Amino acid sequence: MTKKIKIFDLSEQYNNKNLSDEIDKRFKDILHSGQYILGKNVKKLEKKFALILNAKYAVSCNSGTDALILSLRACSIGSGDEVITSPFTYFATAEAIALVGAKPIFADINPHTFNINYKKVESLITKKTKAIMPVHIFGQAAEMIPLKKLCRKYNLKLIEDCAQSFGAKIDKTYTGTLGDFGCFSFFPTKNLGCAGDGGIILTNNSRYANTLMKLRNHGGLTRNIHEYIGYNSRLDELQAAVLIAKLKIVNQLNRNRIKIASLYNKLITNKKIIKPYKKNNYFHVYNQYTIKVENRLKFINHLEKFSIPYGIYYPIPIYKQKAFSGFRYKYKLNNTERICKQCISIPIYPELSNDKVEYISNIINKY
Ligand SMILES: *Cc1c(COP(=O)(O)O)cnc(C)c1O
Numbered sequence: 135m136t137k138k139i140k141i142f143d144l145s146e147q148y149n150n151k152n153l154s155d156e157i158d159k160r161f162k163d164i165l166h167s168g169q170y171i172l173g174k175n176v177k178k179l180e181k182k183f184a185l186i187l188n189a190k191y192a193v194s195c196n197s198g199t200d201a202l203i204l205s206l207r208a209c210s211i212g213s214g215d216e217v218i219t220s221p222f223t224y225f226a227t228a229e230a231i232a233l234v235g236a237k238p239i240f241a242d243i244n245p246h247t248f249n250i251n252y253k254k255v256e257s258l259i260t261k262k263t264k265a266i267m268p269v270h271i272f273g274q275a276a277e278m279i280p281l282k283k284l285c286r287k288y289n290l291k292l293i294e295d296c297a298q299s300f301g302a303k304i305d306k307t308y309t310g311t312l313g314d315f316g317c318f319s320f321f322p323t324k325n326l327g328c329a330g331d332g333g334i335i336l337t338n339n340s341r342y343a344n345t346l347m348k349l350r351n352h353g354g355l356t357r358n359i360h361e362y363i364g365y366n367s368r369l370d371e372l373q374a375a376v377l378i379a380k381l382k383i384v385n386q387l388n389r390n391r392i393k394i395a396s397l398y399n400k401l402i403t404n405k406k407i408i409k410p411y412k413k414n415n416y417f418h419v420y421n422q423y424t425i426k427v428e429n430r431l432k433f434i435n436h437l438e439k440f441s442i443p444y445g446i447y448y449p450i451p452i453y454k455q456k457a458f459s460g461f462r463y464k465y466k467l468n469n470t471e472r473i474c475k476q477c478i479s480i481p482i483y484p485e486l487s488n489d490k491v492e493y494i495s496n497i498i499n500k501y
Contacts, residue, residue, distance in 0.1 A: 198319020
């Protein structure tokens with residue numbers, strides 16, 4: 135092996151000549167055009183994105199966090215409302231709920247899939263509950279069918295956090311099209327990433343799409359006409375150009391991730407390590423390959439001895455974060471707390487070579 139192993143290596147993607155040629159050409163055109171915001175690249179990206187994932191509308195914005203905020207606002211969720219979500223996710227999921235003035239309510243997770251346990255959701259529903267926000271964590275869909283049923287029964291909105299799940303499916307249906315809104319992030323480390331910040335929202339409802347387009351642009355579509363207090367949350371043309379080029383190869387990138395995951399599944403044989411659990415009929419796109427180990431600190435020391443990088447997603451349940459202390463949560467969600475202590479993610483990215491996967495697996499087997 136020539137190079138040091140990284141947890142992910144973003145620069146390697148740009149070595150793909152077809153990709154870099156297309157991006158370079160589009161950048162040049164954009165810079166010469168003088169149209170940098172809400173131009174033809176953004177329109178084209180939105181059209182393609184909706185088409186590929188089988189949704190009616192796609193509205194781009196500044197980040198995955200904003201995609202969540204705009205969706206909550208589009209269905210008028212705010213002060214006094216409650217939204218049920220997972221405590222085992224990136225901070226931004228619950229942060230978006232709090233930022234619109236609502237209160238995040240947390241349901242414990244399924245310790246095998248790391249996703250929200252739908253069986254824990256119904257008892258949390260109150261008169262204040264307005265939505266459920268499942269996260270398709272690490273690239274595997276949450277159990278959407280029972281969640282959809284609950285939303286129908288209690289008249290709640292279903293807002294999917296798809297930041298880690300571009301291309302993931304249940305049977306033949308893509309995440310992002312199973313609820314009322316599908317919120318994606320284009321942060322560079324996601325399965326479909328741009329060269330900065332970006333996000334997009336899928337919806338099949340024309341009224342929502344229209345409101346989202348206004349909200350991302352200071353609450354209006356026409357100059358000097360503002361219907362809502364909105365946001366400056368537009369995706370720029372350069373990021374849209376990167377994404378148009380990447381949409382052509384993203385399925386291959388996902389297939390590479392899946393190949394790497396199956397190689398790890400085959401090669402890691404250490405009984406002290408619990409490998410990721412994939413549900414039948416779920417198409418998992420492995421934004422992370424997350425394993426469980428009893429004595430994580432000892433395992434980390436072992437990895438560090440051999441310079442194997444790792445990530446801890448996530449070490450602290452969201453309800454224990456200092457930023458949420460104002461809500462005075464009294465949760466003790468056993469599965470979430472145990473998984474926060476046991477989870478550890480090992481390198482996975484589309485360009486990770488087989489010999490590196492073998493090397494990492496061997497080191498893990500030696501533990
Ligand atoms: C990355 C991420 C976000 C936030 O996306 P940004 O584009 O960084 O704002 C939200 N939720 C989850 C689960 C994420 O992984």
